[in-house]
Amino acid sequence: MAADMTFKVLNESVGKVVLIKLKGGKVIRGSLQGFDQHMNLTLESSEEMFAEGKTNPLGTIIVRGDNVVLISPPPGGQ
Amino acid sequence: MAADMTFKVLNESVGKVVLIKLKGGKVIRGSLQGFDQHMNLTLESSEEMFAEGKTNPLGTIIVRGDNVVLISPPPGGQ
Amino acid sequence: MAADMTFKVLNESVGKVVLIKLKGGKVIRGSLQGFDQHMNLTLESSEEMFAEGKTNPLGTIIVRGDNVVLISPPPGGQ
Amino acid sequence: MAADMTFKVLNESVGKVVLIKLKGGKVIRGSLQGFDQHMNLTLESSEEMFAEGKTNPLGTIIVRGDNVVLISPPPGGQ
Amino acid sequence: MAADMTFKVLNESVGKVVLIKLKGGKVIRGSLQGFDQHMNLTLESSEEMFAEGKTNPLGTIIVRGDNVVLISPPPGGQ
Amino acid sequence: MAADMTFKVLNESVGKVVLIKLKGGKVIRGSLQGFDQHMNLTLESSEEMFAEGKTNPLGTIIVRGDNVVLISPPPGGQ
Amino acid sequence: MAADMTFKVLNESVGKVVLIKLKGGKVIRGSLQGFDQHMNLTLESSEEMFAEGKTNPLGTIIVRGDNVVLISPPPGGQ
Numbered sequence: 200m201a202a203d204m205t206f207k208v209l210n211e212s213v214g215k216v217v218l219i220k221l222k223g224g225k226v227i228r229g230s231l232q233g234f235d236q237h238m239n240l241t242l243e244s245s246e247e248m249f250a251e252g253k254t255n256p257l258g259t260i261i262v263r264g265d266n267v268v269l270i271s272p273p274p275g276g277q
Numbered sequence: 278m279a280a281d282m283t284f285k286v287l288n289e290s291v292g293k294v295v296l297i298k299l300k301g302g303k304v305i306r307g308s309l310q311g312f313d314q315h316m317n318l319t320l321e322s323s324e325e326m327f328a329e330g331k332t333n334p335l336g337t338i339i340v341r342g343d344n345v346v347l348i349s350p351p352p353g354g355q
Numbered sequence: 356m357a358a359d360m361t362f363k364v365l366n367e368s369v370g371k372v373v374l375i376k377l378k379g380g381k382v383i384r385g386s387l388q389g390f391d392q393h394m395n396l397t398l399e400s401s402e403e404m405f406a407e408g409k410t411n412p413l414g415t416i417i418v419r420g421d422n423v424v425l426i427s428p429p430p431g432g433q
Numbered sequence: 434m435a436a437d438m439t440f441k442v443l444n445e446s447v448g449k450v451v452l453i454k455l456k457g458g459k460v461i462r463g464s465l466q467g468f469d470q471h472m473n474l475t476l477e478s479s480e481e482m483f484a485e486g487k488t489n490p491l492g493t494i495i496v497r498g499d500n501v502v503l504i505s506p507p508p509g510g511q
Numbered sequence: 512m513a514a515d516m517t518f519k520v521l522n523e524s525v526g527k528v529v530l531i532k533l534k535g536g537k538v539i540r541g542s543l544q545g546f547d548q549h550m551n552l553t554l555e556s557s558e559e560m561f562a563e564g565k566t567n568p569l570g571t572i573i574v575r576g577d578n579v580v581l582i583s584p585p586p587g588g589q
Numbered sequence: 590m591a592a593d594m595t596f597k598v599l600n601e602s603v604g605k606v607v608l609i610k611l612k613g614g615k616v617i618r619g620s621l622q623g624f625d626q627h628m629n630l631t632l633e634s635s636e637e638m639f640a641e642g643k644t645n646p647l648g649t650i651i652v653r654g655d656n657v658v659l660i661s662p663p664p665g666g667q
Numbered sequence: 668m669a670a671d672m673t674f675k676v677l678n679e680s681v682g683k684v685v686l687i688k689l690k691g692g693k694v695i696r697g698s699l700q701g702f703d704q705h706m707n708l709t710l711e712s713s714e715e716m717f718a719e720g721k722t723n724p725l726g727t728i729i730v731r732g733d734n735v736v737l738i739s740p741p742p743g744g745q
Contacts (some may be wrong), residue, residue: 201329203311203313203328204310204311204312204313204319205312205313205317205319205676206313207311208310208311208337209339210340221736222301222344225735225736231324231699232676233671233672233673233675234672234673235672235673235674237311237673237698238341239673239675239706240316241672241673250708253679255739256292257739258739259315259676259739259740260737260739261676261677261738262736262737263706263732263735263736263737264341264741265343265733265736266690266736266737267341267702268299268303268340268344269305269335269338269339269340269341269674270338270339270341271335271336271337271338271339272336275330275744276699281389281391281412282390282391282397283388283389283390283395283397283417284391285389286389286397286415286417287417292383300422301381303375304386316395316419320362326357326389342419343421345419345420346381346418346422347416347417347418347419348378348417348419349381349401349413349414349415349416349417350414359467359469360468360469360475361467361468361469361473361475361495362466362469363467364466364467364475364493364495365495370453378500394473394497398481401461417499420497421499423497424455424459424496424497424500425461425491425493425496425500426489426495426497427479427492427493427494427496428492428493432500436575437545437547438544438545438546438547438553439545439546439547439551439553440547441545442544442545442553442571442573443573456535456578457534472551472575475543498575499577501575502533502537502574502575502578503539503569503572503574503575503578504571504572504573504575505557505570505571505573506570506571515623515625516622516623516624516625516631517623517624517625517629517631517651518611519623520623520626520631520649520651521651534656536621550629550653553647576653577655578613578652580652580653581617581650581651581652581653581654581656582648582649582650582651582653583635583645583648583649583650583651584649591670592698593701593703594701594702594703595701595702595703595729596703597701598700598701598709598727598729599729609678611733613693620680620723630709640732642710647734654731655733657731658689658693658731658734659695659725659728659729659730659731659734660728660731661713661725661726661728661729662727662730
């Protein structure tokens with residue numbers, strides 16, 4: 200059912216690299232390990248990505264869901 | 278009943294291209310795959326649209342509902 | 356009862372042209388098709404209105420309720 | 434009881450002219466027709482008031498409660 | 512019990528002059544008439560206070576609780 | 590249990606001087622008298638602290654919990 | 668299950684040094700003592716970290732969960 204797709208897509212993304220855009224413009228890429236009903240996300244091997252192609256390693260992180268604008272697989276998928 | 282129309286309209290838009298305006302001014306276009314009661318949206322073949330007509334492909338994305346200002350079919354519908 | 360008037364007024368406005376002012380200053384005019392308990396609104400034949408009298412057609416849209424500042428019939432009613 | 438006074442005061446103001454200050458500085462004056470538990474307000478013969486004493490007629494409006502900072506009878510009451 | 516003190520203090524302040532600091536910097540002083548569980552406040556003989564010692568009379572007002580930063584008896588109490 | 594520590598720490602701080610940092614940068618110091626489940630705080634002998642070491646006495650205050658960024662005992666404890 | 672991972676990761680981090688990024692850009696490092704379902708965090712031996720490598724000791728603190736953007740073990744873990 201279309202109304203249940205959000206968590207189905209998140210569930211299928213577990214173990215894959217996702218790109219997260221946060222409020223305020225921060226962009227983070229990492230391997231999705233888990234999530235919860237608030238869209239809190241756990242990422243492994245994550246890194247912050249900057250406009251000029253530089254990255255800053257963040258390791259394992261928890262992202263609080265209310266900061267998330269959108270979640271996507273990176274261009275080219277994985 | 279008029280009070281139940283929000284999700285009826287969303288439901289009828291599944292599989293169609295919708296235009297999403299987000300808080301902060303971001304505009305995204307994509308094929309609506311699903312939604313939930315928080316207005317979280319799943320889009321396929323999505324792209325960010327810029328004022329000067331340029332676009333940036335985003336692929337499959339989840340948009341967190343609390344960022345949404347409005348949702349509409351694109352001019353010309355589909 | 357005075358405490359139940361919000362949705363009574365919204366209900367009486369269904370099928371009529373309403374003017375919506377959003378947080379951030381956006382002004383939208385359209386025919387109200389429906390609403391829900393979050394004040395999410397469905398509008399038909401909607402258009403964004405700009406200060407200098409210009410308008411931009413938006414067609415059918417869903418406005419997420421938490422962006423709404425006020426809702427009114429347009430000057431001159433309908 | 435002091436803890437129930439908010440809606441008692443609102444209830445006594447129905448049919449009277451009230452002054453509403455909104456987040457962002459907008460000031461609106463109108464005849465209170467109703468309210469609900471979110472402090473959504475319905476006003477009749479309302480007008481936006483500007484610093485220099487100018488006003489802009491808004492007619493009947495619904496103000497979404499989460500925009501309200503304070504509600505008061507106008508100086509001089511009614 | 513320490514965990515129930517908020518409303519105990521508010522209750523003891525009913526009928527006394529309190530100073531309210533709001534988000535955005537507005538400062539209001541008035542006689543507390545009532546409150547509710549959202550920290551919505553009803554004040555009588557209230558006035559807005561400006562940095563330079565000027566005041567603007569507001570009369571009876573309802574302050575929506577989500578604007579409140581802090582509530583205190585005025586310096587010197589009453 | 591680690592998941593219940595927030596209110597345990599608050600409870601142990603009752604009667605002690607705590608330092609509160611608020612959204613927007615305001616810093617307040619006072620003797621914690623009570624709190625509730627929203628992290629609303631009641632402080633006695635409180636004062637606002639400014640960058641240059643100046644303070645402004647506030648007496649007894651209620652701080653609305655949603656303004657709080659962090660709570661700590663002052664450097665040197667008590 | 669992936670959907671329950673947020674608090675599992677937090678639970679495994681108790682007693683370890685974590686890095687917290689807050690809305691507004693503040694960065695705090697400290698030993699995680701506890702958390703709750705709002706992501707309120709209790710940290711010991713905490714310090715605020717500044718861009719130029721300087722730190723400011725904060726001791727034991729409670730961070731209100733709604734300020735949190737992300738939580739991570741520091742580079743190099745512990």
